[in-house]
Amino acid sequence: MQDSNHSNPIAPWQAMTMLALGIAIIFFGLMTLKVNARIVLAVDGAIMCLMACAFGIKYDEIQKGIKDTIASMLIAMLILLAVGVLIGTWMASGTIPVMVYYGMQVITPALFLPVACILCTLMSTLAGTSWGTLATVGVACMGVGEGLGIPLEAAAGAVCVGAFFGDKISPLSDSPVITATVTDTPLMEGIKHSLISTGPAYLVSLVFFFVYGLEFSGGSTAESATYVEILSTIEKSFNLNPVTLIPVFVVIGLIAWKKPTIPTFVAGIAVAAAIGMVFQDVSLKNMMNYMYSGFSIHTDSTFVDKMLNRGGFTSMLSTIGLLMTAAIFGAPLRTAGVATVLLDYVQKFAKNSRVMAFSVMCLHT
Structure with missing residues (x-):
């Protein structure tokens, strides 16, 4: 199974490295440094972009992935803005x-x-x-x-x-x-x-x-x-x-x-x-x-x-900022095919539905 965004998927160890480091940065930024989640995701996203490029993913593909991810959230962002304005007018x-x-x-x-x-x-x-x-x-x-x-x-x-x-x-x-x-x-x-x-x-x-x-x-x-x-x-x-x-x-x-x-x-x-x-x-x-x-x-x-x-x-700009930085973080992982590579790897040793379900649950967690 191959990610449609990239013709040459990264190796399993590379996918696991990106995912593990990305999660570690989020925990370090939020739990240890206690920095705003938006900055943590933005910095983490920049590091994921560098790692994806180092593993052979073209930057143009990563940039397109970020654009497509944010575009998929556009309607949700517009709804959030409308909700913010709605609350203000309903109060007034x-x-x-x-x-x-x-x-x-x-x-x-x-x-x-x-x-x-x-x-x-x-x-x-x-x-x-x-x-x-x-x-x-x-x-x-x-x-x-x-x-x-x-x-x-x-x-x-x-x-x-x-x-x-x-x-x-x-x-x-x-x-x-x-x-x-x-x-x-x-x-x-x-x-x-x-x-x-x-x-x-x-x-x-x-x-x-x-x-x-x-x-x-x-x-x-x-x-x-x-x-x-x-x-x-x-x-x-x-x-x-x-x-x-x-x-x-x-x-x-x-x-x-x-x-x-x-x-x-x-x-x-x-x-x-x-x-x-x-x-x-x-x-x-x-x-x-x-x-x-x-x-x-x-x-x-x-x-x-x-x-x-x-x-x-x-009032909704903070939430929209969170969505955008989440897209910056997630797009390089998606473009590099991290989830696809890991799922392919899981399929090789998953002998039954229980093992597969547990493995997928771990990946989502």
């Missing part, structure tokens, strides 16, 4: 604050965790994206959880379980579609098998969230003070008009009509921006600044400020 328009405000009044602490998990599941299944769910409904649920005195770790767990489970079983999601295409399996058949493996874990999580959530059915004095502080601050800072929830229904409606993700988010951004300028008295200039650098508000409550001041185009 009052959409998320209103969701937090009414959510804190409707959802009881005891039922918050299972309800948040189910809401994120529905949103992620309809949107086909865990990122979009985490950034919209997930953000709102975290705000509600903070106000209800729910530990942030537990709230984040409920949000992530729902968002990622919904993404894995959504026919609109990239990962099930790509998996079905690569394995030549009908999409719904693949989703059915995903349910078999992940469904029980999801049900166990819901039961756990319900049982664990019962501990918060009372609520302490400190939690009650925080609860009142959030409600009163949001009430003073925003026009709590139900109209501000229109962007949510616009996004859900377009998702239900199976419209593409990016235009759907753009529509949600446009509607939220218009509502923010009309109902929250935000100027066009400030709204565009919120789109770029994120929503910013200064109230009497630092707790509320921390909860609401987020989003914007720039």
Whole structure:
């Protein structure tokens, strides 16, 4: 088996050397030097490029591999940027604050965790994206959880379980579609098998969230003070008009009509921006600044400020930088055919499916 990007694959010892050194550099940079992961990956990528060239891979092929890898991530990057802008406008328009405000009044602490998990599941299944769910409904649920005195770790767990489970079983999601295409399996058949493996874990999580959530059915004095502080601050800072929830229904409606993700988010951004300028008295200039650098508000409550001041185009640049440096690191390995060479080597001594499965698992780890 031969990598399509290179006509003369490197030797097994060369592939193992590149992989081992690449992993060692990542651990050294992150665990010992405690350097930012993006710089570690960028430096590691440069070293992998030098090693690939030393092992006979042409630099033009490596450069093309980096370009192709980044190009394959372009849609994901655009979605991330749209999500950042979406959060900024939904904050400025009052959409998320209103969701937090009414959510804190409707959802009881005891039922918050299972309800948040189910809401994120529905949103992620309809949107086909865990990122979009985490950034919209997930953000709102975290705000509600903070106000209800729910530990942030537990709230984040409920949000992530729902968002990622919904993404894995959504026919609109990239990962099930790509998996079905690569394995030549009908999409719904693949989703059915995903349910078999992940469904029980999801049900166990819901039961756990319900049982664990019962501990918060009372609520302490400190939690009650925080609860009142959030409600009163949001009430003073925003026009709590139900109209501000229109962007949510616009996004859900377009998702239900199976419209593409990016235009759907753009529509949600446009509607939220218009509502923010009309109902929250935000100027066009400030709204565009919120789109770029994120929503910013200064109230009497630092707790509320921390909860609401987020989003914007720039908030996603760090994540996009991580994706790009990961591409710089991974492209030389892919171009040199490291994974292909190692898999070929594994096939030679793998006597049964168990050995093969264990070997592949080790390579992925």
